[in-house]
Amino acid sequence: xxxxxxxxxxxxxxxxxxxxxxxxxxxxxxxxxxxxxxxxxxxxxxxxxxxxxxxxxxxxxxxxxxxxxxxxxxxxxxxxxxxxxxxxxxxxxxxxxxxxxxxxxxxxxxxxxxxxxxxxxxxxxxxxxxxxxxxxxxxxxxxxxxxxxxxxxxxxxxxxxxxxxxxxxxxxxxxxxxxxx
Amino acid sequence: xxxxxxxxxxxxxxxxxxxxxxxxxxxxxxxxxxxxxxxxxxxxxxxxxxxxxxxxxxxxxxxxxxxxxxxxxxxxxxxxxxxxxxxxxxxxxxxxxxxxxxxxxxxxxxxxxxxxxxxxxxxxxxxxxxxxxxxxxxxxxxxxxxxxxxxxxxxxxxxxxxxxxxxxxxxxxxxxxxxxxxxxxxxxxxxxxxxxxxxxxxxxxxxxxxxxxxxxxxxxxxxxxxxxxxxxxxxxxxxxxxxxxxxxxxxxxxxxxxxxxxxxxxxxxxxxxxx
Ligand code: SF4
Numbered sequence: 251x252x253x254x255x256x257x258x259x260x261x262x263x264x265x266x267x268x269x270x271x272x273x274x275x276x277x278x279x280x281x282x283x284x285x286x287x288x289x290x291x292x293x294x295x296x297x298x299x300x301x302x303x304x305x306x307x308x309x310x311x312x313x314x315x316x317x318x319x320x321x322x323x324x325x326x327x328x329x330x331x332x333x334x335x336x337x338x339x340x341x342x343x344x345x346x347x348x349x350x351x352x353x354x355x356x357x358x359x360x361x362x363x364x365x366x367x368x369x370x371x372x373x374x375x376x377x378x379x380x381x382x383x384x385x386x387x388x389x390x391x392x393x394x395x396x397x398x399x400x401x402x403x404x405x406x407x408x409x410x411x412x413x414x415x416x417x418x419x420x421x422x423x424x425x426x427x428x429x430x431x
Numbered sequence: 432x433x434x435x436x437x438x439x440x441x442x443x444x445x446x447x448x449x450x451x452x453x454x455x456x457x458x459x460x461x462x463x464x465x466x467x468x469x470x471x472x473x474x475x476x477x478x479x480x481x482x483x484x485x486x487x488x489x490x491x492x493x494x495x496x497x498x499x500x501x502x503x504x505x506x507x508x509x510x511x512x513x514x515x516x517x518x519x520x521x522x523x524x525x526x527x528x529x530x531x532x533x534x535x536x537x538x539x540x541x542x543x544x545x546x547x548x549x550x551x552x553x554x555x556x557x558x559x560x561x562x563x564x565x566x567x568x569x570x571x572x573x574x575x576x577x578x579x580x581x582x583x584x585x586x587x588x589x590x591x592x593x594x595x596x597x598x599x600x601x602x603x604x605x606x607x608x609x610x611x612x613x614x615x616x617x618x619x620x621x622x623x624x625x626x627x628x629x630x631x632x633x634x635x636x637x638x639x640x641x642x643x644x645x646x647x648x649x650x651x652x653x654x655x656x657x658x659x660x661x662x663x664x665x666x667x668x669x670x671x672x673x674x675x676x677x678x679x680x681x682x683x684x685x686x687x688x689x690x691x692x693x694x695x696x697x698x699x700x701x702x703x704x705x706x
Contacts, residue, residue: 260673261656261691284675284687 251413253277262287274322274415275406296402302395304334306362312344313363314370314400320407325417328430341430358387362396369400435685436492444645444689446494447523448681449658450484451650452476452503458527458566462592462634464627466663467501474501474651478512480679484649485516487681493647499525499658510538513547521546523588528552529569531576536583543584548617550588551577556603574611581612588617594634596620626662626669643672645692647685652676654684656691 254260254277256267262283266272275293279286297311308331315323328341336344343353354360361383368376384393409415425431438444454474456467476484485496496516503509504526516522528551531539542549551573555561558570580587589608596604601620608618625635643657650661652668653676660672674691675684 254670258670260670262674262687281670282676283673284677284683 251278251415252281253415254280266290271418273326273418275410278409278413278415293402293406296399300395302392302399305336306359306396307399308334308336309344309359309362310366310396310399311403312341313366314403315407316345317367317370318404318407318411320411322410322415322417323403323407325421325425325431328428329421329424332428332430338428338430361387365396366400369397370404433492433682435682435689438689438692439492439494443692444647444685447497447646448484448488448493448495449497449499449646449648450476450481451500451648451658451661452481452498452509453501453506454663455505456500456502456527457505457529458502458569460527460565460628461632462564462623462627462629464624464629464659464662465501466628466666471663471666475506476649476651478506478508480651481512482515483679484681485519485522487679489519491682491685493685494520496520496522497525497646497658498522502527502530504530504535510535510541514541514545517542517545517547523548523550525550525552525590527565527569528573528576531579536579539580539585540583548586548588549580550590550619552592553577553589553604553608554591554593556600556607574607577608577611577613586617587611587613588619589613591618591620592623593620594623624659624662626659627664630664645688647674647681647688649678649681649684654678654688656688 253274254263255271256264259267259280260283263276263280263286266276266280266286271277276286276290279289297307300307308327312324312327312331315327324345328345331341331344332338337353339348340353342348343350350363354363361380364380365376365384368380388396422431432440435444439446451474453476454465454467455469455471456463456465457469459468481498488496496519498509498513498516503524506512509524513522513524524547526549528549539549552565553561553570553573554564555570561570561573562568577587577589591604605615605618609615623629623635625637629635638659643659646657648655648658648660652661654674655661656672656674660669662669675687677683
């Protein structure tokens with residue numbers, strides 16, 4: 251799978267390369283520039299700053315990526331999660347390398363992680379009591395955005411895993427430094 | 432009136448839509464932008480698709496068509512398809528001019544009187560210099576084809592692709608084409624672009640977006656900014672001038688192209704006169 255570089259970036263993709271390497275996902279999607287052009291603003295909105303706290307979003311993204319066993323997203327979002335203030339042990343627990351219950355005692359966060367497990371960890375409806383618990387801690391717009399975030403992460407998880415996208419050397423170095431490789 | 436028709440009418444977008452009929456060729460020219468040769472991937476558009484593009488181009492308000500390759504006349508259905516396309520829009524077909532056998536020339540009678548121009552490559556009035564670039568016997572075959580097509584009443588244009596051309600050489604070429612019945616306005620001289628095989632041959636001038644008129648170009652692999660966009664280097668299709676992978680319906684790439692043109696900085700008009 252060729253990851254396009256700035257020299258080979260199609261016209262619609264050029265703006266995404268202006269600030270340097272846009273990462274493996276954008277470099278792969280650049281092969282279909284009209285898809286990149288439509289998708290990137292959506293992804294930036296979903297994964298970038300929004301009404302939800304960065305920590306909350308990273309809980310969803312990293313937990314979902316662990317459930318779908320996406321190496322690329324687990325590695326990238328271990329770093330993002332650390333940058334959002336999560337402790338190393340919290341990151342390890344979200345990745346399944348430690349018990350979740352020990353690290354996450356906040357009721358809202360526990361309800362959220364149960365919801366993510368229901369959305370990304372199984373098929374079919376999420377049990378109603380898990381939904382009710384979530385709704386008791388989060389407003390309706392938050393639930394919508396968190397669920398869409400889990401779904402979007404799942405889409406990217408399968409995209410990155412199926413295509414075997416490589417984690418950048420810089421990210422690998424950072425993970426090694428943090429003992430998260 | 433569509434937004435595209437308006438843009439064409441206002442001169443914001445050129446009126447011509449190009450189609451890459453195929454990528455394979457019976458020749459292997461030293462400066463070939465598409466690294467064409469007999470055995471390369473054909474990347475054929477197909478007669479049906481060519482007709483669809485022509486119909487959609489006309490409906491959108493484009494005013495003419497161009498067919499290029501590879502060598503389009505390697506395709507058995509080409510003449511018939513061109514005749515049908517010309518019923519929709521005027522068309523210029525680029526060819527190396529070496530495949531006009533007796534049977535092909537008979538078929539070409541169907542082009543007489545139609546809004547079709549056959550643009551044949553001839554790089555020098557000197558057979559040796561020409562054949563060094565384009566292969567043995569090229570000059571003799573091309574001159575015979577031009578003569579035969581003109582005799583059948585087909586409009587012929589001659590395209591000279593050259594790194595440098597001095598006045599004396601140009602004059603010799605012009606005498607040659609006039610003698611063959613090709614008028615001055617049907618002789619085009621264009622530079623070699625440093626893309627495709629020209630890179631490896633150390634030929635041509637560097638280009639970027641702003642050098643090329645934004646002529647919507649449809650290939651089997653996607654839509655491009657210019658017929659000089661879907662070039663091949665090292666066996667790999669270039670993507671730097673790719674507009675979209677989606678080519679149908681044609682308004683999709685046409686509208687993206689228009690958006691790109693409108694986003695181009697003011698004054699960034701095409702600098703090289705290459706057609
Ligand atoms: S320049 Fe034209 S004639 Fe020469 S190899 Fe390429 S496609 Fe064929």
